[in-house]
Amino acid sequence: MRILLVEDEEKVARFVAIGLKAESFAVDIARSGLDGFNMAEGSDYDLVIVDLMLPELSGTELIRRLRIKKPALPIVVLTARDAIADKVLNFEAGADDYLTKPFAFAELLVRVKALLRRGSGNRSNTLRIADLEIDRITHQVRRQDKPVKLTSKEYSLLEYLASNPGRVLSRTMIIEHVWDESFESLTNIVDVYVRQLRAKIDEPFQQRLIHTMRGVGYYLSEVENP
Amino acid sequence: MNYRSLRFRLIGYFAALLIATTLAFGAFTYTGLKRFLESTLEGALAHRAGQVAAMAGNIPREGEQAVAEEIEARYAPARNDRFVRVTRPDGPAIYLSNAPNDRSFDPAKIPPYRTPAAEGTRREALSDGSDILIVSRNSNGFRVEVGASLLPGERVLHRLLIALAAGLPVLAALAIGGGIVLVKRALQPVAEITRTAQDITLRHLDRRLPVLASGDEIANLSSALNGMIARLDDSFQHVARFTADASHELRTPLTIIRGELETLVFHGALPEDLRVALSSLLEEIEHLSRIVERLFALSRLDTGEAQSERVRVDLANLAETTAEQMCLLAEEKHIELICANEGQVEIEGDRARLKQIVVNLLDNAIKYTPEHGRVEMTVKTRDQSALLEVSDTGLGIPETALPHIFERFFRADDTHSRSTEGAGLGLSIVQSICHAHGGSISAANRSPAGCLLTVELPLARKA
Numbered sequence: 001m002r003i004l005l006v007e008d009e010e011k012v013a014r015f016v017a018i019g020l021k022a023e024s025f026a027v028d029i030a031r032s033g034l035d036g037f038n039m040a041e042g043s044d045y046d047l048v049i050v051d052l053m054l055p056e057l058s059g060t061e062l063i064r065r066l067r068i069k070k071p072a073l074p075i076v077v078l079t080a081r082d083a084i085a086d087k088v089l090n091f092e093a094g095a096d097d098y099l100t101k102p103f104a105f106a107e108l109l110v111r112v113k114a115l116l117r118r119g120s121g122n123r124s125n126t127l128r129i130a131d132l133e134i135d136r137i138t139h140q141v142r143r144q145d146k147p148v149k150l151t152s153k154e155y156s157l158l159e160y161l162a163s164n165p166g167r168v169l170s171r172t173m174i175i176e177h178v179w180d181e182s183f184e185s186l187t188n189i190v191d192v193y194v195r196q197l198r199a200k201i202d203e204p205f206q207q208r209l210i211h212t213m214r215g216v217g218y219y220l221s222e223v224e225n226p
Numbered sequence: 227m228n229y230r231s232l233r234f235r236l237i238g239y240f241a242a243l244l245i246a247t248t249l250a251f252g253a254f255t256y257t258g259l260k261r262f263l264e265s266t267l268e269g270a271l272a273h274r275a276g277q278v279a280a281m282a283g284n285i286p287r288e289g290e291q292a293v294a295e296e297i298e299a300r301y302a303p304a305r306n307d308r309f310v311r312v313t314r315p316d317g318p319a320i321y322l323s324n325a326p327n328d329r330s331f332d333p334a335k336i337p338p339y340r341t342p343a344a345e346g347t348r349r350e351a352l353s354d355g356s357d358i359l360i361v362s363r364n365s366n367g368f369r370v371e372v373g374a375s376l377l378p379g380e381r382v383l384h385r386l387l388i389a390l391a392a393g394l395p396v397l398a399a400l401a402i403g404g405g406i407v408l409v410k411r412a413l414q415p416v417a418e419i420t421r422t423a424q425d426i427t428l429r430h431l432d433r434r435l436p437v438l439a440s441g442d443e444i445a446n447l448s449s450a451l452n453g454m455i456a457r458l459d460d461s462f463q464h465v466a467r468f469t470a471d472a473s474h475e476l477r478t479p480l481t482i483i484r485g486e487l488e489t490l491v492f493h494g495a496l497p498e499d500l501r502v503a504l505s506s507l508l509e510e511i512e513h514l515s516r517i518v519e520r521l522f523a524l525s526r527l528d529t530g531e532a533q534s535e536r537v538r539v540d541l542a543n544l545a546e547t548t549a550e551q552m553c554l555l556a557e558e559k560h561i562e563l564i565c566a567n568e569g570q571v572e573i574e575g576d577r578a579r580l581k582q583i584v585v586n587l588l589d590n591a592i593k594y595t596p597e598h599g600r601v602e603m604t605v606k607t608r609d610q611s612a613l614l615e616v617s618d619t620g621l622g623i624p625e626t627a628l629p630h631i632f633e634r635f636f637r638a639d640d641t642h643s644r645s646t647e648g649a650g651l652g653l654s655i656v657q658s659i660c661h662a663h664g665g666s667i668s669a670a671n672r673s674p675a676g677c678l679l680t681v682e683l684p685l686a687r688k689a
Contacts, residue, residue, distance in 0.1 A: 009478055009482070011482040011485075011486070012478070012481055012482055012485060015482070015485035015486050015488070015489045016485065018489050018493070019485070019488070019489055019492070019493075022492070022493050053474070080473065080474040080477035080478055080481075081473075081474065082473075082522070083526065100477075101477040101478060101480070101481040102477055102480035102481040102483075102484050102511070102515045103481065103484075104484070104488065105484075105485055105488045105489070105492070106488070153551065153554075168492075170512075171512075179551065180578065180581070181578055182548075182578050182579075182581035182582040182584075182585050183551075183585055184519075186552075186555075186585060186589055188555070189552065189554070189555055192554050192555055192558050193554060196554065213491070213505075214502070214505035214506075214508075214509070215491070215504070215505035215506065215507070215508030215509040215512070216488065216491065216505070216508060
């Protein structure tokens with residue numbers, strides 16, 4: 001998988017590239033809008049990450065031009081501008097996703113993977129992590145073949161964690177995914193629900209599946225340090 | 227009617243001034259006329275007295291009888307309503323005029339002069355209450371007195387008084403009526419300026435007051451106010467631009483710090499103590515990012531930028547479903563969370579923002595209520611407003627802190643730990659959302675314990 005990162009801020013480009021490479025992506029970096037457009041047009045990338053404030057050619061204009069040449073190419077916007085008008089403008093230009101700085105790298109990763117998966121249509125109806133089994137259609141959860149009763153919020157939280165196994169999800173990401181933006185100030189609600197979920201999923205069993213990465217968030221994994 | 231209004235006061239002053247002027251003018255006219263009438267009469271009497279005195283000088287030559295007849299024939303005092311008396315030095319009268327035609331006095335009853343040889347003017351009171359003015363002259367030892375009743379003059383003065391008394395209320399009424407019309411016309415533009423000024427809020431700073439082409443003081447006032455609004459608009463735009471710029475400038479370094487730290491925590495082979503320190507730094511950056519986000523959210527609410535959608539929302543239903551989503555937070559602290567609503571309460575607004583009001587208020591209430599307490603939320607309609615009330619059994623708010631709890635970064639309790647991150651902005655955000663929806667929020671303490679927060683929002687217009 002090859003990703004083009006169009007970002008003029010050197011340090012941001014550096015850590016995003018390191019993080020993506022660690023996830024086995026091939027990453028190229030373009031430092032200006034025009035470079036970005038030429039590189040994206042000339043080579044075959046699976047996904048493009050674009051900053052909005054770019055020299056030579058603005059991110060929005062880059063997206064607009066690229067969309068004409070490559071209608072199917074997933075484009076993620078990465079920007080410090082978070083006004084609703086900016087979001088609308090860039091979605092209209094052809095962006096697929098929009099991430100506001102400062103972002104958690106984990107969130108960028110989840111979104112990138114979601115966009116790459118979208119094309120493949122490979123979505124399993126049953127999620128399995130160790131002896132945990134989640135049926136995405138009936139919303140039934142079993143561990144060691146014993147059914148576990150969850151409330152709908154607990155189920156959504158577990159499904160979100162399980163569909164990104166081993167991936168650390170920040171509280172903000174969990175809130176936006178499981179609740180909605182109105183709860184953004186309420187990160188402690190995530191802690192409460194994770195505690196509740198652990199009591200049902202983990203505590204009765206030997207192996208712990210839900211882990212905490214301090215300062216970052218939660219993840220579901222067979223091993224403690226994936 | 228507002229008795230302190232400029233209109234009322236102007237009319238009052240105007241009428242009072244006019245009435246006072248008229249009264250002064252009336253008094254001046256009255257006394258002036260009175261003095262004029264008396265001095266004219268006195269002059270005429272003195273003239274006549276001189277003439278009669280000259281005739282009395284002929285008495286030794288022509289005899290008393292002849293002179294008396296001549297006075298009677300020449301001046302016919304009775305017909306002219308005058309009083310004439312000529313007295314001998316030893317007392318008895320040589321001549322006394324008959325009663326005047328208008329019977330205003332009886333000559334026989336006029337008392338004789340008291341100070342002999344004195345020349346001058348005196349007044350004698352008559353039995354009917356009126357006065358008679360008498361001028362005396364001496365001639366060869368004879369005393370000549372010529373007089374006339376003051377009654378005719380008093381009648382004229384009386385008539386003037388009646389005219390003034392009748393005219394004053396009419397004049398006052400005209401003055402007040404005219405004043406009302408004039409003041410109303412003069413203040414018409416002021417009323418218009420007031421109406422427009424009330425509509426100009428932070429969100430409508432591009433609007434201006436109407437400026438009349440009259441070039442008068444009011445037009446000057448409107449232009450001056452418009453200049454002020456323009457300067458306000460400018461500085462507000464400046465602040466908004468500054469916030470947008472600052473947002474960008476702060477976000478990029480925050481992104482880098484966070485990204486670099488995350489790279490280390492995720493991929494670096496770190497000693498445990500360093501990992502703990504980095505994790506703690508990440509938590510602080512998360513905290514800092516959240517504060518930055520909220521400040522920008524607030525500034526966007528202030529500039530009206532955040533008003534993205536306006537739909538009909540059932541506040542009661544919104545409150546209930548939100549409370550359900552948050553009940554676990556309450557359960558954790560064994561707090562009883564009660565949601566009591568009185569049916570549908572439809573308002574208009576941005577659903578996500580309105581929900582944020584409920585979330586922040588409930589979160590706040592749960593945070594500041596000790597274990598086994600109670601948090602109660604009600605949504606109801608009162609008059610033309612929707613009311614959302616959240617009450618708790620917590621510690622309440624110190625009275626001195628009550629006016630400040632909606633201020634940014636204000637904390638009623640200084641000792642409260644930072645674990646309730648960003649709590650210093652939650653209520654500010656609620657207030658800004660309320661204002662953006664044309665509503666308001668207020669806080670009060672409840673007895674015996676706890677506090678009550680009341681959000682008031684305008685009801686949706688009837689479809």
